[in-house]
Amino acid sequence: MNDSRRQFLAAASSLLGAGFASQFSAPQLLAQQPPFDIERLAAQLIKPSTQQAIDRALAWLGRRQNDDGSFGGSGYSRNVAVVSLAGMAFLAAGNTPGRGEYGGNLNRCISYVLSAADESGFISIPATASHGPMYxxxxxxxxxxxxxxxxxDSDVREKLHRAVRLIVTTQNNEGGWRYQPKPLEADISVTICQVMALRAARNAGLFVPNETIDRCIDYVKRSQNADGGFMYMLSGGPSKFPRSAAGIVALYSAGIYEGDEIRKGLEYISQQIPRPEDFSRDTHAMYGHYYATQAMWQAGGEHWQKWYPAIHDVLLKAQQADGSWMDLICAEYGTAMACIILQMPNNYLPIFQR
Structure with missing residues (x-):
């Protein structure tokens, strides 16, 4: 076991000891009682060729990082969300702040994100913001x-506390969130982004009102269509794969692990087995598969057995010679997302643990 992995597992063990339970969904480990064998789980699913692809991608991300913590030099590569996802990719490999092969890169990601937080708690840089800065x-x-x-870290806690408070206070009367930090409209895509953030904050020990989560659950459930997929807004609309995968993860993040909504949602997204052409045709393909892989990981069993090998093979074939993944948003975004997807079996990050 390398040093970064040992350090990360020690950190994970301390979280579990504090009461943050973890459940591994891989079929071979379903009957196993705690403590779970993280090393064995990862070894069964992350093959040498998989690890080589991840290593090349992380090295590419590391080379693309600027001194201020951002990435690249154009488009969305300097966006706060992209920097955060790159940081998540480093974390998912077993790095921790200041420790591990990419501990320094991770520290720069943290500094960049912290520098983007204003007094209200809002974290975004206008010059590099997406069309929806609540993302x-x-x-x-x-x-x-x-x-x-x-x-x-005290600075991280203070800015995290303000960021959580802003999410709570900008929830609209339907129970969701939209592009701007204002309690006006809501859509399923922005809503899942906020509820995952709230779940992660609660996991880390911050207070999140139960009422906020309850209203969000009601909003997500009302967003589901009869076919099991999810509409974009409560005003109606067809089901689409990316937002439907996000809808299931929203329910999981809110603590809903079973029921008709979960069953029907899994049936819907199970029909969208990953294909190479998805990534050349759809701007939201990587986004959709990021959430779909989380949903299938949480579901476990046959869902996970079918999904991970499929997305694994599609991603490995799509990797560029330099280690990156191309994406219509930007290569840094595509590469970070692909790394997170491929490293899901590591089960390092509390937000991906059931």
Whole structure:
């Protein structure tokens, strides 16, 4: 076991000892009682070729990082959400702040995200913001919560606390969130981003009102169509794979692990087995598979057995010669997302644990 993995597992063990239970979904380990064998679980699913692909991708991300913690130099590569996802990719490999092969890169990600937080708690940089800056805020809050769970830094805690408070106070009367930090409209995509951030913050010991989560659960359930997929907004609309995968993860993040909504949602997204052409046709393909892989990981059993090998093979074939993955948003985003998906069996990050 390498040093970074040993250090990360020690951090994970301390979280579990504090009461954050973990359940591994791989079929071979379903009958196993705690403590779970993380090394064995990862070895069964992350093959040498998989690890080589991950290593090349992380090295590419490391080379693309600027001194201020951002990535690349154009488009969304300097966006707070992209930096946060890259930080999550480093964390998912067993790095912790200041420790591990990419501990320095991770520290720079943290500094960049913290520098983007204003007095209200909102985390976004206008010059590099997406069309919906609450995406930036949600992914940044999720990242800071995962970091704080490992290294309780006072600056991280203060800005994380403000970020959580902003999410809570901007929930609209339907129970969801939209592009701007205002309690006006809501859509399923921005809502899942916020509820994952709240779940991660609660895991790390911050207070999140039960009422906020209950209203969010009601919103997500009302967003589900009869076919099991999810509409974009409560005003109606067809089911689509990316937002339907996000809808299931929203329920899982809110603590709903079974029921008709989960069953029907899994049946819907199970029909969308990953294909190579998905990534060349759909701007939201990587986003959708990021959430679908989480959903199938949580579901376990046959769902996971079918899904991970399929997305694994598609991603490995799509990797570029330099180690990156191309994406219509930006290569840094695509590479970070692919790394997180492929490293799901490591089960290192509390937010991905059931």
């Amino acid at each position: 930036d805020h949600g992914f940044a809050t999720l990242f800071l919560a995962e970091v704080y769970g490992m290294t309780p």
